[in-house]
Amino acid sequence: MRILVTGGAGYIGSHTVRHLLANGHEVTVFDSLEYGHRQAVPAESLVVGNLRDIDHLDQLLVVNRIEAVVHFAAFAYVGESVTNPAKYYTNNLIYSLQLLDRCRRNGIQKFVFSSTCATYGVPDRVPITEEAPQAPVNPYGHTKLAFEHALSDYASAYPFGFCALRYFNAAGAAADGSIGEDHTPETHLIPLVFQAATGKIPHVTVLGTDYPTPDGTCVRDYVHVDDLATAHALALDKIAPGSKLAYNVGLGRGYSVREVIAAVEAVTGLKVPVKEGPRRAGDPPVLVANADKIRRELGWSAKYDSLRAILDTAWRWHQSHPNGFGE
Numbered sequence: 001m002r003i004l005v006t007g008g009a010g011y012i013g014s015h016t017v018r019h020l021l022a023n024g025h026e027v028t029v030f031d032s033l034e035y036g037h038r039q040a041v042p043a044e045s046l047v048v049g050n051l052r053d054i055d056h057l058d059q060l061l062v063v064n065r066i067e068a069v070v071h072f073a074a075f076a077y078v079g080e081s082v083t084n085p086a087k088y089y090t091n092n093l094i095y096s097l098q099l100l101d102r103c104r105r106n107g108i109q110k111f112v113f114s115s116t117c118a119t120y121g122v123p124d125r126v127p128i129t130e131e132a133p134q135a136p137v138n139p140y141g142h143t144k145l146a147f148e149h150a151l152s153d154y155a156s157a158y159p160f161g162f163c164a165l166r167y168f169n170a171a172g173a174a175a176d177g178s179i180g181e182d183h184t185p186e187t188h189l190i191p192l193v194f195q196a197a198t199g200k201i202p203h204v205t206v207l208g209t210d211y212p213t214p215d216g217t218c219v220r221d222y223v224h225v226d227d228l229a230t231a232h233a234l235a236l237d238k239i240a241p242g243s244k245l246a247y248n249v250g251l252g253r254g255y256s257v258r259e260v261i262a263a264v265e266a267v268t269g270l271k272v273p274v275k276e277g278p279r280r281a282g283d284p285p286v287l288v289a290n291a292d293k294i295r296r297e298l299g300w301s302a303k304y305d306s307l308r309a310i311l312d313t314a315w316r317w318h319q320s321h322p323n324g325f326g327e
C-alpha cells in the first residue's frame with residue numbers, strides 16, 4: 001500500500017514507519033520535526049511539512065497516490081493542553097479535520113488514528129473495555145475524542161473506513177537500540193527514571209503517593225512501541241469502507257510508579273534517586289486495558305509481554321544514545 005504517515009518522525013510513528021517499510025509498504029512520512037527527529041526515519045521517506053499547510057499535504061496525497069493515512073501528528077502534553085487548549089484544539093482537531101476532509105476529497109478510504117486511553121477519563125471500572133464511557137478529563141483527551149467522532153460520522157456518510165487505536169502507555173525502543181524515545185521536554189515516567197538512574201537528572205519525582213492503589217502510586221499499562229507498530233499494520237489490513245473500528249492497545253497488566261522504578265533498578269543495576277511529590281492534576285489512579293478485542297478481531301499479540309522485556313529495550317537505547325538523537 002502507498003501510505004502517508006503524519007508525525008512519522010516522532011516516537012511511536014518512527015517505529016511504525018520502520019515496521020511498515022519492512023512489510024513492503026511505500027511510506028511517505030510527513031512531519032514538522034517540532035517534536036520528531038530527522039534521524040529516526042529514512043531520509044528518502046521524509047517530507048518536512050506542517051499539517052497547517054493543507055495544500056502541501058493535499059499535493060502529497062495526489063502526487064504520491066496515497067491509499068491510506070496513519071495519523072500520529074499531534075501535540076501530546078496533557079498538562080500543557082490544560083494551560084494552552086488553543087494550541088491543542090488547533091493542531092489536534094482543526095488540522096486533523098482538514099486532513100480528514102482532503103482524504104475524503106481525494107478518495108482515500110483507509111485511515112488509522114492515534115487515539116488514547118485518555119479518552120476514557122477516570123474509568124469507573126478496570127480493565128477498561130472499548131465500550132466504557134468516553135469522558136476525558138483534559139483538553140488533550142477532548143481533542144482526541146472529538147476527532148474519533150468526526151471519523152465515525154465520515155465513515156457513516158462516505159466511502160471511508162477508519163480504525164482508532166487507543167494506546168495505553170507507549171514504552172521501550174527498537175530491539176537493536178537504534179531508535180527510541182526522545183522527547184524535549186520529557187514528561188513520561190520511564191525515560192525520566194532512566195535519566196535519574198544514569199545521573200542525567202538528579203532524581204525522579206513520584207507524583208502522588210496517596211492514590212487508592214496497593215502502594216499509593218498510579219498504575220499504568222505499558223505497551224512496547226513495536227507492538228503498537230504491528231497493531232497499525234493489522235488495522236490497515238482490516239479497514240474497509242464503512243469500517244468504524246476502535247481498539248485498546250495495552251498488555252492488560254498494570255504497574256505502579258514504584259514498581260517501574262524498582263524494575264529499572266533491576267534492569268540497570270543502578271540505584272534510582274527518588275523524591276516524593278504531590279499528585280499531578282488530571283492523572284487517573286489506574287489505567288489498564290482490556291485488549292481482548294484487538295486480539296480477537298485482528299489477531300494482535302504482544303511480542304514484549306512483560307515490563308522487564310520492555311525496559312530491556314529502553315535500557316539498550318539509553319546506553320547507546322545517552323543524548324537521544326543528539327540534536
Ligand SMILES: NC(=O)c1ccc[n+]([C@@H]2O[C@H](COP(=O)([O-])OP(=O)(O)OC[C@H]3O[C@@H](n4cnc5c(N)ncnc54)[C@H](O)[C@@H]3O)[C@@H](O)[C@H]2O)c1
Pocket residue numbers: 006007008009010011012013030031032033034035036037049050051052071072073074075076091095114115116117166167168169170171183
Ligand atoms: N506516547 C504515548 O504513550 C501515547 C499514548 C496515547 C496516544 N499517543 C498519541 O500517539 C501519537 C504519537 O505520540 P508520540 O509519543 O510518538 O509523540 P511524538 O511527539 O513523539 O510524535 C508526534 C509527531 O507529530 C509531529 N507533529 C505534531 N504536530 C504536527 C503538525 N502540525 N504537522 C506535522 N507534524 C506534526 C511532531 O513533530 C512529532 O514528530 C500522538 O498522536 C499521541 O497523542 C501517545
Ligand SMILES: O=c1ccn([C@@H]2O[C@H](COP(=O)(O)OP(=O)(O)O[C@H]3O[C@H](CO)[C@@H](O)[C@H](O)[C@H]3O)[C@@H](O)[C@H]2O)c(=O)[nH]1
Pocket residue numbers: 076077078116117118167168169170187188189190192204205206207208218219220257280283287
Ligand atoms: O516524573 C514523573 C512522571 C510521571 N509520573 C507518573 O507516572 C505515570 C505515567 O505517566 P506518563 O509517563 O507521563 O504517562 P501518562 O500520564 O499516563 O500519559 C501518557 O499516556 C497517555 C495514555 O495513557 C497518553 O495519552 C499521553 O499522551 C501520554 O503522555 C503517571 O501516573 C504519572 O503520575 C511520575 O510519578 N513522575
